[in-house]
Amino acid sequence: MPGGPLDVFQHVDGPGEHLARTLELLERYAPWEYGRATAVELTDAHATLAGRYTPTVRDPVGRLPSGGLALGVGDAVVVNDPLTGQGSNSAAKCAASYLASIIERGDEPFDADWMRMAFERYWASARHVTRWTNAMLGSPARHVRSLIAAAGGLQHVADRFANGYDDPADFEDYFFDATKAEAFVAEATAVGVVG
Ligand SMILES: Cc1cc2nc3c(=O)[nH]c(=O)nc-3n(C[C@H](O)[C@H](O)[C@H](O)COP(=O)(O)OP(=O)(O)OC[C@H]3O[C@@H](n4cnc5c(N)ncnc54)[C@H](O)[C@@H]3O)c2cc1C
16 A cells, blocks of 8 residues: 555665565564565566556546547456456456357447446456455455454355455455454354354
8 A cells, every 4th residue: 555564665776675675574564474585585686576556447448549449358447456366367257258248249239338238247246356355455344354363263254255256246245244244253153163
């Protein structure tokens, strides 16, 4: 997050300093990993990367200089922060969704209205990725911290959370709302105790 504790890679003086700052962050925030990383070295002088961008959802229909229309796909139309690791699968799911829309269109025109319909069909699932990723970017709410703590001891909670990476639509049913999250953990705890 801009201005956050990990926002330390501006004005870095070369790859060596980039690595040093990375290790400092690791030591401070994930010391259990740092212990395994004290002897690391860069593979080469081009092995570091620093940058930033703002998660964005764009109008899917582009107009070319020739006047023709282009339908945006993947990151070009929906780009999320990388922290949930959703980008590659989302781009593939976008392509699959567009393919289905193209085949169903048959001989009808691939005009702007159709492009927006094709995008909306993809967005019906992609919006869950965006909502969840944006939620993970912020400070976790108390019920989210409880949920993740519960996942440390309850296999069902851990499985459901992990499977959300495959289908983030499921987060709508328990992750965002404190009451639903608490009910889910209480139910999983009861089952876990009985089982
Ligand atoms: C730092 C970082 C970490 C990430 N980590 C993960 C992760 O752990 N897991 C995950 O799933 N995703 C991750 N992503 C996101 C993932 O890389 C992207 O979401 C995914 O690559 C998007 O696929 P795409 O096909 O839409 O676009 P891209 O993979 O960007 O492909 C677009 C292609 O178009 C080409 N191109 C651009 N302009 C032109 C032009 N005018 N003519 C011809 N070709 C052109 C580009 O060279 C590029 O090859 C990460 C992204 C970043 C930046």
